[in-house]
Amino acid sequence: MTQTDISRAERVQVKLFASKAAADPHDLVPVFHRWIREAKVPDELLIDVTDYTHVWRGPGILLVGHGVDLYYDLGEDRPGLLFARKRAFEGDLETRLTDALKRALRACADLEEDGLEFSATEVLVRVPDRLHAPNDDDAFTAFVPVLEAAARAVYGAEAVLVIEREEAGTRQPLTARLRVEDAPAVRTLA
Amino acid sequence: MSERSWKSTLGEAIPAPLGEEIDAWEAQIELKKGPGMDDRIFAETRLRRGVYGQRYDNGLRDDGTGQKPLEFPCGDLKKGPDTVFDAPGMQRIKIPYGRITAEQLDVMSDLAEEYSDRILHVTTRQDIQLHFVHVEDTVDMHRRLAACGITTREACGNSVRNVTACQFAGVCNTESFDVTPYADALTQFLLGHPDVQDFGRKFKIAFSGCHGEPCGLVTFHDLGATAVLKDGKRGFQLVVGGGLGAVPVEAKILMDFCPEEELLPVSQAVCRVFARLGEKQSRARARIKFLIQKEGIERFRELVAEERAQLRDDPRWTDFLDTLHGPIENPIRDGGALPEAAPPRFHEWAKTNLRPQVQEGYFVATLTLPLGDISSEQGWLLADLARKYTGDSIRATVEQNLAFRWLSGADAVAFWEALDTMGLAQAGASTINDVTSCPGTDTCKLGISASRGLAGELRKHLTVIRDQLDPAVKPLRIKASGCFNSCGQHHVADLGFLGVSRNVGGRKVPHFNVVLGGQWTENAKSYGMVVGAVPSKNVPQAVELITAKFVADRQEDESFQAFIKRIGKGEVRKLLAPITKPPSYEEDPSYYSDWGDPREYTIGDLGIGECAGEVVPFVEFGIQAAEQQLDQAQDLHDVGEHGKAASQALRSMLTAAQALVRHLGHEVRDEADDIVTLFREHLHDTGLFHDPFAGGKFATYLLKAHAAGDEEFWTGADAEAAHRVIDEARLFVEATHAAYARIGETPQLTPPPAPKASAAAAPAE
């Protein structure tokens, strides 16, 4: 696995956790429908809303788009906003990650207007692209500087960052947990 | 340095023939992106690879304030007529007889996560479906599936669909013998076979190990095979021409005993007859059941026998028999007894979800999947669980669950505890809280009501109150379909629900037709009776009312089917009467949205009609009268007055047609000939009555019935003919509702086409 391979990874996911979650995940259904009407996500075609709250620690409420999906995700039993880039974006992995982080923060800031709150101090980052980013040591080593560069582009050059590898299992995609000391509020970063 | 690709990475892991097919599929997509490929041809090619359309893929969606275009980046590029290239679609993964290995589950979970929405959906035909997939991603998906032994070839399209079989095959104590190798042999034999490439419609095959249990559901398949032993020799009872769909039809016996060596050639002969003589032009009449209706089962048998006699020998017909008697699966752990000491929750789960195998010390554990869904994460965990406890023995079930076979009794508690840590230890498999549903309006293009939304609501509620339910109520099954195509198999549920739409005060309201007393056992022996429609939001109340009455008025050990038959439709209708009318929009607008969807309800591309105040348009009285006549027809049929019932069913179609003709502003007399002539002229020939998906199918029900004879003629109908015409009349009246909704309360009149010489009464086929 080389830096070149991993930089070709197309799909990335970032999740920011809710510090004040929705009283009921279903509250997000009308919010996401409204986002479709208002074309709330810039440069993105939003298509539909799907409810997966019946699935244990699953995707929760999904706002399906053409190039990206947004989930009010229930994974790890910790609700949060999961932004998934799936297609239609030029550039390398660092560009995609930077964009994903910024858009996830923007979406969190928008959801805060509906009474939820999010923290920017912890971000779960996945690269569900097993072709270019298998979940192994080499790929993770190649991934760390890419993630670090993307995080600095969003949190600032001086931000104190910790990047840990998630060892959930070999079938899981390459996954890292980014921790940012004293991260500003999502609204400030968005 | 060349770029990595799945093709080069997987290399020889992809079997060569599958690899070639997938390369061809990739080339076809590239061709489609240029000007070189016809939309219709690409669509059929795509479907034959299991790459299906999904709701809104025509590039239009009502966002709750009106229909809006979805501006996909591909512009005008299509992947089928009216199907936008970039629009997300569904990938159906064909799983023959539902058998899944741990590796396959891992791979499908990977694919769901990378290309779909992180969910694997188990269907009522033992397939796995992934939604919101881009057509260009399917190439790599197919390669990765092929590398673990799965082809999506002929998962959709006019071909042999997934061959299904009981999930207990080989481990069941009521089966004659294990049907798995036969289902496998027929799957392999027919896959891509030249004789199955020219069907007018899809063709579904199912296997069952015995007559008594429901798992195989052969009676509503195009071809059903039930294992039979005759003088110690293995064979099958073969049935043909069953189907659910708009009008459910029970399959008819083709052969009482087809010896095992004749299974493949006879099936091939059936396929050849269907390909040669089946309808090709009218999609609505292209299933094999219509051919059998047309020819009669006797003649059809002769045709199959003649065809069989002409077939040239093929060694594959019997090759598989040599390897037949070895074990299909081997346990990976020693068998053992269930431990006596276990948590009470385990015992509760074991009562419904654990079934002893015929092999001493082993059990089949059924995982109750909510709405048939698992996440990728759960998929990986389950694959590991299979590796640890049961080996490659997972089977998807027609009730949208997963069965793990060869679980040692000694491991059962540990297995259950592991399930509990992944949210899958819910009790109640195949009981009232294990609600089955098709995708409905969530993702299906044809959905009329939110069957999944309803099923989710019922499941949630019934799971909470499960412990308090009467023991007679717990084993009942609930199934919901989003439209008349019946993919949720509601016809064979105790309590079935079928999505329909109704006009109320100028707005559309989602409803479900209540279908009661279908029989799941004996391979889904009989279909339920339609009681009438209730607003979607009142369905949970309907379930409560019906089950409470069953508990209160049941006689001794009376089954639900017998109970419904005894009290009859009239009684059930009386029971439901207080909840059949929704409140006005002003009183409670929630009735005007469907389950789980806050948008105001619409059907298809329709906008919301202008509210006409309190005035009920005259046409609505007419449609209501037609419904009442139809109910009377059903009542007459229930008491054995078949002729009168058939005649009344025809009358109901005439009443509905007359109402709609009048609504268009035309003078119409009460005589049948006049109604039919004007209906044909102004609604059929103009296409106004045509369903957006079924075309003129429903209109032909009236034209055909009228062409066959007048109301007097129909008084001579037998039970089967009466049953059919009642079902058709019900669909016709439904279609009248839909046509009225499309036309609106103030029709824009267009001059009718010039009358044709033959505009009298011949069916428009």
Ligand code: SF4
């Ligand atoms: S029954 Fe209708 S809504 Fe449901 S999946 Fe089938 S076609 Fe779609």
